[in-house]
Amino acid sequence: MEGTTGQERFLQIGEAAERANLTQRTLRYYEEKGLLAPPTRMEGGFRLYSPEDMERIERIRQLKELLGFSLAEIKEMLEAEDVRLQIRAGWRADADAGEKAEKIRRAREVTLHQIQLLDQKMAKMTAMRDELAARIKKYDEWLLRYSEAASNEERATPGS
Known part of the structure; x- marks a missing residue:
């Protein structure tokens, strides 16, 4: 994402869920179970997912779907x-x-x-x-x- 500020690289939960092809509830559940670290939050408490968070979400999907973990x-x-x-x-x-x-x-x-x-x-x-x-x-x-x-x-x- 060239020319973006650090804040713009982050995705809100709806965008993150859509990109990961998951539900927002699933992302919250992964956080609750300790699979995802609590994400950065905006003022107002909205979750923000970093590129590293998105990589981790993809890894979780691979382990779950591909390997059946x-x-x-x-x-x-x-x-x-x-x-x-x-x-x-x-x-x-x-x-x-x-x-x-x-x-x-x-x-x-x-x-x-x-x-x-x-x-x-x-x-x-x-x-x-x-x-x-x-x-x-x-x-x-x-x-x-x-x-x-x-x-x-x-x-x-x-x-x-």
Whole structure:
């Protein structure tokens, strides 16, 4: 948004909800559940959403819709992202190697936790897929059996 003041980069809740393809109620609910930090407010208390808030809302949508995460799982994923961002913001080029290594260990730890959450979701999806594939196999066996029986019945019926 070239040529805009900082205030104009912010969206009111109606605009934010429309851009995110969500309801205003959903945005308030995400805030209530701690998925979104309380947004900046205008005089009069109107919520204002920053570009960073909009990125976070999009991330929530991805986790919810694309990956099927629950709100609790989304919160865990976002908290890990927040830790990573805090580490990044606190990174000092002049810090000693021990401090840098500790920050990297912490970032690695939270990223491993995110992978663990994804692995759990994928394992559940794989189990469900395997169950459905087994059901298809059973249907195919039944279809073969009944198709053969139908063919035998047609051959046994005079005038076919």
